[in-house]
Amino acid sequence: MMDSCQHIVLVSRPTGIPVAENFRLETGPMPVPTDGEVLVRARYLSLDPYMRGRMSPAKSYAKPVEIGEPMEGETIAEVVESRHPDYQPGDLVRARSGWRTHAAISAEGLHRVDPALAPITTNLGVLGMPGFTAYAGMKVIGQPKPGETVVVAAASGPVGSLVGQLAKLAGARAVGIAGGPEKCAYVRGELGFDAVVDHRSEGIEEKLAEACPDGIDVYFENVGGQIWQVVLPLLNRFARVPMCGVIAHYNGAAGAEHDLLPATMLAIVRRSLLLRGYINVEFVDEHYDAFLREVGPKVRSGEIRYREDIVDGLEKAPEAFIGMLAGRNFGKALIRLS
């Protein structure tokens, strides 16, 4: 066994878009597990938009990452050494072990991963927290009915792609928004959305209106910003808006030049809209088992499709993360650790 490990720490808080200098790759001694802990070696690290929030000091559902501490994140990892009776070396687990090659962590927060059921990376994507975010938002908040129209942005990503496929399974019309012709072709062709709109092309207002001739009944919000402005006029009375993220605002951009809040508040009142922010963990106890039961078999059978964007090497995580915030990934962003 090596006697050193690597991790990426937060060295400064970004003032806007994160830059490479906010992170640093460090080498440290191999951690040693205490009673009840296991030493894990990460195989895959998940990169997710929520991590931008953890880099900020703002009040949120979770504490920010402290300066000098490793970035937080979920991994698929292998148990190397165990001081807990339930785990043995070689076991595969899903762990919140962070941007690290190795970690000594409590066995309490681990989830077993069965490589026979599906490729292990799906535990970080379509069958992991991103997939469950899509599932819970649709099940608890969005509740699409047959014939309704569901719109989701970042439609080729791990959350949006499942939102649209769940909409189709519910008998609704699925309309995606994605960036660039390649992603749009994938959303329409491979994922089977009814329509897709390229947010990088001109006239997105008109194109989205054309794609939603009966308005929008469920808008799954994971971006905010300009897309919300385009969606808002199309929302039908009683439309539901599950909000798992507003990636457009994470970097603290100034927003529009005038105050867009009154128009949104008026629309909420006049059209009886429902907006509900959430984080997937609040629904885990009640809905996670059903999620695995309903979505798992469809992923294994290929009825539900997914796509991954895998980058090799922990040292590439900052660059890949910054790229993901800019939409340069195509599919679930993952780091493969050697």
Place this chain on the structure above:
Amino acid sequence: MMDSCQHIVLVSRPTGIPVAENFRLETGPMPVPTDGEVLVRARYLSLDPYMRGRMSPAKSYAKPVEIGEPMEGETIAEVVESRHPDYQPGDLVRARSGWRTHAAISAEGLHRVDPALAPITTNLGVLGMPGFTAYAGMKVIGQPKPGETVVVAAASGPVGSLVGQLAKLAGARAVGIAGGPEKCAYVRGELGFDAVVDHRSEGIEEKLAEACPDGIDVYFENVGGQIWQVVLPLLNRFARVPMCGVIAHYNGAAGAEHDLLPATMLAIVRRSLLLRGYINVEFVDEHYDAFLREVGPKVRSGEIRYREDIVDGLEKAPEAFIGMLAGRNFGKALIRLS
């Protein structure tokens, strides 16, 4: 019987705050009911903030009032002539007969009023649509639990006053926001709120924070604007925001000098907030009977308090309405017709 009647028509759409010139008092021939209709004479006309919305051409849950047509509104009226078997002259009804002394209207939309149960004006206030707006918003959306904190603005008004009293009945802490010392004294003293903050005084941010030491779990939104900005930082995780109106935005004011939408969107996501716009009618079928059953006896016994601001004469309706939008009424705004 007189052979002429009076009504107030919309002669132009306000561009901001409505002015007297947007309205005109007109005299016309006495309407004649056809089969299935009744001729009613209004005794009380209700003035409500939603009417500002009907003066605008904007898309909403209801059609705008057309130029040259009488303003819409609810009245307590007496049947003068009936061409419907269920109604006789002398019957008292709640009717959507508008800003008119007399109207010939379909009997289908009438609701009987029993003067033995409570003062007839309560059918336009605490036991009418304003009261039901408070009840439904709290019952369906706000759902206050014992020990939680409920905040409502326009706390001396017909909606806010019941919101706070329902919060108390649910075992929650009721905090009101009202304008001026007289209204604040009434909210604290007569209505029994736990605390009240005067939005006309300095330092409302600090005062509201002091009044809500455990944050806010339910904010009943009926004003928007600056009050929302003061409330937003205090909203707890999982706070619920029933939104029945945003009176601060009805006049089309420009809003703040910078974009306040991103901060609201981020708060919704980070604190798992629920915002739900509604109009009372969407809950009538399911909850109106329970409302009368639960709130009616408490109004009659005096356990639930209310206050009315009655102005005499249909010709005073425009001025009283404009005053109400500016918060110059003290209690439910009513016009008494001679």
